[in-house]
Amino acid sequence: MATTESLPEIDESHGHGHDHDHDHPAFLAHHFDTPEQQFDSGKLGMWLFLVTEILFFSGLFCAYAIFRANNPEVFVGCSEFLNTKLGAINTGVLLFSSLTMAWAVRCAQTEEFSKLTGLLAATLSCAMVFLGVKSIEYSHKWDLGLLPPKFYSFHPDNPHPEGISPYLIYMALPFAIGLVGLVAWYFYSRSSKNEFAMAVAKPLIVVFAFFFVGIGLGMILESGEGHDDHHASAHHDDALHAEGHGSDAEFVAGGVAPFVPARGTTGEKSVLRRLAEDETNTGIRSDLAARDRQGVTAGQGVVARGSEIAAPITGVETEINTRSRAGVFFGIYYVMTGIHAIHILCGIGVLIWLLVRSVRRDFNRQYFGPVDYVGLYWHIVDLIWIYLFPLLYLIR
Amino acid sequence: MHSHAHADTPHREGYDFAHPFPVAGLLAVFVALTVLTILTVYQASFDLGNWDIALTMFIATIKATLVMLFFMHLAFDKPFNLIIFLSSFVFVALFITFTLTDARLNAYALEPEVDEPPVPRVIGPLDIGKEDPESLQVEPAETEPAAATD
Numbered sequence: 448m449a450t451t452e453s454l455p456e457i458d459e460s461h462g463h464g465h466d467h468d469h470d471h472p473a474f475l476a477h478h479f480d481t482p483e484q485q486f487d488s489g490k491l492g493m494w495l496f497l498v499t500e501i502l503f504f505s506g507l508f509c510a511y512a513i514f515r516a517n518n519p520e521v522f523v524g525c526s527e528f529l530n531t532k533l534g535a536i537n538t539g540v541l542l543f544s545s546l547t548m549a550w551a552v553r554c555a556q557t558e559e560f561s562k563l564t565g566l567l568a569a570t571l572s573c574a575m576v577f578l579g580v581k582s583i584e585y586s587h588k589w590d591l592g593l594l595p596p597k598f599y600s601f602h603p604d605n606p607h608p609e610g611i612s613p614y615l616i617y618m619a620l621p622f623a624i625g626l627v628g629l630v631a632w633y634f635y636s637r638s639s640k641n642e643f644a645m646a647v648a649k650p651l652i653v654v655f656a657f658f659f660v661g662i663g664l665g666m667i668l669e670s671g672e673g674h675d676d677h678h679a680s681a682h683h684d685d686a687l688h689a690e691g692h693g694s695d696a697e698f699v700a701g702g703v704a705p706f707v708p709a710r711g712t713t714g715e716k717s718v719l720r721r722l723a724e725d726e727t728n729t730g731i732r733s734d735l736a737a738r739d740r741q742g743v744t745a746g747q748g749v750v751a752r753g754s755e756i757a758a759p760i761t762g763v764e765t766e767i768n769t770r771s772r773a774g775v776f777f778g779i780y781y782v783m784t785g786i787h788a789i790h791i792l793c794g795i796g797v798l799i800w801l802l803v804r805s806v807r808r809d810f811n812r813q814y815f816g817p818v819d820y821v822g823l824y825w826h827i828v829d830l831i832w833i834y835l836f837p838l839l840y841l842i843r
Numbered sequence: 844m845h846s847h848a849h850a851d852t853p854h855r856e857g858y859d860f861a862h863p864f865p866v867a868g869l870l871a872v873f874v875a876l877t878v879l880t881i882l883t884v885y886q887a888s889f890d891l892g893n894w895d896i897a898l899t900m901f902i903a904t905i906k907a908t909l910v911m912l913f914f915m916h917l918a919f920d921k922p923f924n925l926i927i928f929l930s931s932f933v934f935v936a937l938f939i940t941f942t943l944t945d946a947r948l949n950a951y952a953l954e955p956e957v958d959e960p961p962v963p964r965v966i967g968p969l970d971i972g973k974e975d976p977e978s979l980q981v982e983p984a985e986t987e988p989a990a991a992t993d
């Protein structure tokens with residue numbers, strides 16, 4: 448009868464718990480002793496998830512590294528097509544959203560409820576601006592035919608797209624529908640005097656409108672770059688052919704280095720090769736081997752002009768504008784930035800969930816875990832963009 | 844309501860664990876991140892050869908460290924979380940360095956030697972998906988076997 452013996456004890460502790468209501472606050476799951484334990488457990492789980500995110504993205508960075516190591520000139524040429532201004536603006540927008548997110552975590556801890564809602568809405572708005580700018584970038588490239596290998600069809604003579612890109616309309620449509628739906632919901636909840644729904648709909652309308660602010664921003668900056676359209680396309684063409692492009696640069700990509708008739712030319716090398724045919728000329732043999740190795744190195748890295756390294760594939764014009772070269776670059780570009788954009792979309796989803804809960808005043812200084820965890824996720828998305836931006840946009 | 848229930852127990856074990864990061868600190872980190880972004884865009888206009896990628900990655904790593912330490916609270920968090928997070932980078936480093944050591948071995952398997960640029964298109968951008976996949980094939984497909992037999 449051990450159970451009956453222990454019953455009074457249980458009753459006592461149960462009664463004790465009822466006397467002090469804060470022993471089991473509504474937000475504290477029954478299997479946790481304290482809110483701190485609950486918070487730390489959730490946070491540990493979130494960090495483990497972020498580790499899987501890092502490992503997941505490392506596969507993409509690895510593909511990037513391999514293709515770049517093998518084709519440095521492709522990256523230099525194709526990076527010309529990425530608008531640095533748009534990338535930089537998006538970096539700034541994401542950094543600012545990280546600030547508002549970190550600030551929102553603080554507001555949840557200090558129980559500043561309306562400020563928390565406002566900062567979550569600000570974070571969401573930044574995410575929307577980011578996606579708006581991104582959709583301008585994507586639609587512009589798709590118009591030009593800068594697509595993954597199977598669909599890659601860029602050619603300088605392609606007819607120039609005019610007006611608003613159909614791709615842009617497709618990408619903006621879900622957000623436009625969302626915006627219209629939210630406005631309708633707002634007016635419906637106003638007529639039915641649902642204060643809570645109104646308080647949720649109002650910031651979300653602003654958030655969805657910011658997608659179109661992002662589109663406007665992207666259009667202004669993109670047209671600013673393509674103002675001299677003719678010049679721009681000529682420049683792109685030049686970048687893709689890569690020959691002669693390096694003539695005005697101090698450094699040239701090794702793989703496409705124009706033939707430099709300086710010391711260590713192929714002519715000299717062929718003489719060496721003939722001499723090295725004699726088994727006894729070991730010195731010349733090793734010299735030749737060293738020069739060959741230099742050639743291989745030059746094919747991979749970037750070499751200074753006029754240095755002793757001869758261009759390894761002199762006379763061969765490296766065509767970058769092909770499916771297997773520029774096409775693969777854009778394949779990598781779309782997968783990396785696209786998966787990042789999907790993460791932004793997921794972030795928007797969970798941030799809207801937080802916003803609703805924030806309007807409901809679910810969070811307090813003992814229960815701010817969800818805000819903190821979403822914040823961690825949001826910062827990791829920002830972290831990945833911090834690396835993506837220089838790796839894709841800032842190559843020369 | 845329950846948010847006020849704990850007001851009378853400010854020092855209970857396991858209940859008072861929130862350490863809000865000061866706003867001034869958040870703003871300082873943001874300013875530092877913005878300055879570093881401007882710096883990395885600015886340095887891209889200079890040609891530093893092989894140091895280019897090293898420098899951009901160095902700046903990006905400083906930015907990432909700032910985000911991790913202050914925005915993600917790792918500077919004052921339980922060290923276990925930091926250990927877990929950093930351990931992922933150990934495996935990333937192993938993965939990428941070991942894969943890159945033989946990246947050149949696979950270079951030719953990854954891309955065909957013969958590849959021609961796309962022809963100018965006469966159709967609109969929306970017709971890309973509708974193109975006959977056969978016509979998308981690289982033309983010198985017939986010349987390639989011939990070259991192999993030589």
